[in-house]
Amino acid sequence: MAHAESEHEPDGGLTAPDAVRAMLLLMPRVAARVKRIAVPDALAGFQLAPRHLSLLSYLVYDGPMPVGTLAARLEVAPTTVSLMVGDLTRQGVLERRPDPEDRRRTIVSLTSDPATRTAVEHWLANGAAAWQAAFAPLTPTERAVFVRTMTAYEQGASGA
Secondary structure (H helix, E strand, O other): OOOOOOOOOOOOOHHHHHHHHHHHHHHHHHHHHHHHHOOOOOHHOOOOOHHHHHHHHHHHHHHHHOOOOOOHHHHHHHHHHHHHHHHHHHHOOEEEEEEOOEEEEEEEEOOOOOHHHHHHHHHHHHHHHHHHHOOOOOOOHHHHHHHHHHHHHHHHEEEE
16 A cells, blocks of 8 residues: 555645555544543542543533433433443543423433533533644534544444
């Protein structure tokens, strides 16, 4: 797969092989950075890990929601989300309450404890700020293409 020199498209874009090469070099650095996202000191007593970031992100940005909705958005089984929610509820990071419209459903939200809530929001803030800066110069269409591309990559890399 040797490639002597980089070839750019006439519009300033990258050829497919150059884009693949760039992403193969970039993605390990991105993955390493994500793995190093430190849990804030204020949350050190909790058993939180980067895998909790997606679940907490939905609750911070979209507000309280049923377990089934969280599972669908995270693309995991409801039992997986229920286990995570149960664990995070026992630790005081999340709260569960019955849905007033359907008592069979449980609504999940961040804790009402201001210190824990603020610490969770700060944990997510750096990543959100980096994405906002990266997306700022793009058009809505370019953002959509990027998100679809990353989704396709994730699905292809997982063998889905």
